[in-house]
Amino acid sequence: MNAQKTPHGVALPDAEALCVQLADLIRPHLQPETVVVGIHSGGAWVAQRLYTLLGLDAEIGLIDVSFHRDDYRARGLHPRVKPSSIPFDVEGRRLILVDDVLYTGRTTRAAINELFDYGRPARIQLAVLADRGSRQLPICADFCPWRVDLDPSSELVLSLDDSGRLQWSLDEHA
Amino acid sequence: MRNPQLNANGELTHLLSIEGLPREVITQILDTASSFLKVSHRDVKKVPLLRGKSVFNVFFENSTRTRTTFEIAAKRLSADVINLDVTRSSTAKGETLLDTVDNLVAMHADMFVVRHAASGAPHLIADHLRRLGREDVHVVNAGDGRHAHPTQGLLDMYTIRHYKTEFANLVVAIVGDILHSRVARSDIHALTTLGAAEVRAVGPQTLLPTAIEKMGVRVCHDLCSAIRDCDVVIMLRLQNERMNGALLPSAREYFRCYGLTPAVLALARPDAIVMHPGPMNRGVEIDSDVADGPQAVILPQVTFGIAVRMAVMGILAGN
Numbered sequence: 001m002n003a004q005k006t007p008h009g010v011a012l013p014d015a016e017a018l019c020v021q022l023a024d025l026i027r028p029h030l031q032p033e034t035v036v037v038g039i040h041s042g043g044a045w046v047a048q049r050l051y052t053l054l055g056l057d058a059e060i061g062l063i064d065v066s067f068h069r070d071d072y073r074a075r076g077l078h079p080r081v082k083p084s085s086i087p088f089d090v091e092g093r094r095l096i097l098v099d100d101v102l103y104t105g106r107t108t109r110a111a112i113n114e115l116f117d118y119g120r121p122a123r124i125q126l127a128v129l130a131d132r133g134s135r136q137l138p139i140c141a142d143f144c145p146w147r148v149d150l151d152p153s154s155e156l157v158l159s160l161d162d163s164g165r166l167q168w169s170l171d172e173h174a
Numbered sequence: 175m176r177n178p179q180l181n182a183n184g185e186l187t188h189l190l191s192i193e194g195l196p197r198e199v200i201t202q203i204l205d206t207a208s209s210f211l212k213v214s215h216r217d218v219k220k221v222p223l224l225r226g227k228s229v230f231n232v233f234f235e236n237s238t239r240t241r242t243t244f245e246i247a248a249k250r251l252s253a254d255v256i257n258l259d260v261t262r263s264s265t266a267k268g269e270t271l272l273d274t275v276d277n278l279v280a281m282h283a284d285m286f287v288v289r290h291a292a293s294g295a296p297h298l299i300a301d302h303l304r305r306l307g308r309e310d311v312h313v314v315n316a317g318d319g320r321h322a323h324p325t326q327g328l329l330d331m332y333t334i335r336h337y338k339t340e341f342a343n344l345v346v347a348i349v350g351d352i353l354h355s356r357v358a359r360s361d362i363h364a365l366t367t368l369g370a371a372e373v374r375a376v377g378p379q380t381l382l383p384t385a386i387e388k389m390g391v392r393v394c395h396d397l398c399s400a401i402r403d404c405d406v407v408i409m410l411r412l413q414n415e416r417m418n419g420a421l422l423p424s425a426r427e428y429f430r431c432y433g434l435t436p437a438v439l440a441l442a443r444p445d446a447i448v449m450h451p452g453p454m455n456r457g458v459e460i461d462s463d464v465a466d467g468p469q470a471v472i473l474p475q476v477t478f479g480i481a482v483r484m485a486v487m488g489i490l491a492g493n
Contacts, residue, residue: 064209066209067209067210067213067221067222067223067488068221068222072223072492073492075492076185076489076492076493077206077223077488077489077492079202080202080205081205081206081209082209083208083209083211083212084209084212085212090217113222116218117213117216117217117218117220117221118216118217118218119217
C-alpha cells in the first residue's frame with residue numbers, strides 16, 4: 001500500500017486495483033468493435049492494462065497530444081514527443097479514450113482534436129483512473145473508479161515501480 | 175560569447191548552422207521529426223502548432239525544392255506562409271538586407287526562412303533581431319553561401335539514422351564538390367557531433383577545401399578508396415557553373431573519376447545507402463542505375479526533409 005496520503009488523510013489507492021475496477025465499469029458497455037486509445041504516457045499504461053483485462057482483439061492506439069496542446073505558446077514543444085500510433089481506421093469506430101488523471105480537461109480536448117485528424121469516429125468515451133476535479137472545460141469521464149479532491153499545488157502522478165506495477169504518488173509544488 | 179542560436183535558457187531560438195549545436199539539440203530535433211513524419215500519413219495532414227503565425231520564405235537565391243519543402247512544412251503546422259522572391263523585387267530596387275527584414279517585421283513576421291548567396295546572411299538577420307529586442311522572431315537558415323545548410327544536414331542525419339539506427343560504427347563517404355558545398359559542411363559537423371566512426375571526403379583536388387582535415391574528416395583522392403567498406407555514400411551535386419571556372423576539365427572526365435557507378439558502389443558494404451541532396455545530374459556525379467537502384471534513398475530524403483523542417487519550426491516557434 002502506498003504510504004502517501006491526500007490532504008484529507010485518505011491513503012492513495014492501489015493503481016493496479018483501480019485498473020481492475022475501471023475494466024469492470026467498462027465491460028458491460030463493450031461492443032465488438034470498440035478500441036481503446038491511451039494518452040502518453042500514463043494513459044498508455046492504463047490502456048495496456050485494459051487491453052489485457054478486457055481481452056480486446058483490436059490493437060490499442062496511442063496518442064501524444066504535444067502537437068495539439070493549448071499551452072504551446074507558453075511552454076514550447078515538449079522535448080520528448082512520442083509518435084502517435086493509431087493502427088486502425090478511426091472512421092466510424094467506437095473509441096474509448098484512456099488517461100490516468102482527469103484534471104482541467106485540456107489534455108482530453110487536445111486528444112479529441114488529434115483523433116479527429118485521423119477520421120470521424122462514431123463515438124468517443126472517456127475512461128480515467130482518477131478524476132481530481134477542477135475542470136476548466138465542459139468535459140467529464142464516462143468511466144472513473146476514483147474521484148478525489150486535491151489542492152492545486154499537488155500533482156497526482158502515475159508511474160511504474162521497479163517491478164513494473166503502476167503506482168500513485170503526490171508531488172507537492174511550492 | 176553566447177551561442178547565437180540559443181536563447182538565455184539554452185533553448186534553440188534560431189537555426190543558423192549545425193556547427194556548435196549540442197548533440198542533445200540535434201537528437202531532440204530528429205526525435206521530434208519522427209513524430210511529425212506520421213502526421214503526413216493522416217487523413218488531415220496538419221497540426222495546429224503554428225496557427226496564426228506568419229512564416230516568411232525569404233529567398234535571395236533561387237531554390238524551388240527547398241522553398242517548397244519549407245512551405246509544405248509550415249503549412250502542415252498551420253502557419254500562414256508568404257513566399258518572397260526578393261531577388262526580383264526589393265533587392266533589385268536597391269533595398270538593403272536589413273531594411274527588407276525591418277519591413278517584414280513591421281508586417282508582423284514570426285519566422286524567417288532565409289536563403290542567401292552570402293555566407294553569414296541569416297546570422298546577420300538574427301543578430302539584427304536581437305539588437306531590436308525581437309527575440310520572439312525566429313530565423314531558419316535555408317542555405318547561406320558556402321557556409322551552411324543546416325536543415326539539409328539534419329534531414330541527412332535523419333535519413334542515416336532511419337536506415338542505420340546508430341552513428342557510432344558508421345563510415346560515411348562524402349563525394350564531390352566539397353569546396354562549394356554548404357551541404358557537405360553541415361553534414362560533416364553533424365556527423366562528427368553525432369559520433370560517426372569515420373567521415374571520408376573525396377573529390378578533385380581543386381574542389382576540396384584546404385585544411386578540411388581539421389573538420390575531422392579523412393581526405394581520399396580516389397573514389398574507390400573512399401567508397402570501400404563504407405556504410406553511407408553522400409553524393410554532392412556538381413554545380414555546372416563550376417565548369418566555367420577552370421576547376422574541372424569536363425563533365426565526362428568528372429564522371430569517369432568521381433561518378434558513382436554500380437561497379438564502384440559494389441566496393442561499399444552490401445547494405446550501404448546512397449544519398450544525394452538533389453537536384454541530381456545523372457551521368458555527371460551519379461549513374462542512373464545507382465540513382466534508381468535499391469540502395470538509393472534519395473526520395474525518402476525528400477519525405478524526411480518535410481518532417482525535419484516541421485520539427486525545426488515547431489521547436490523554434492515554441493522557444
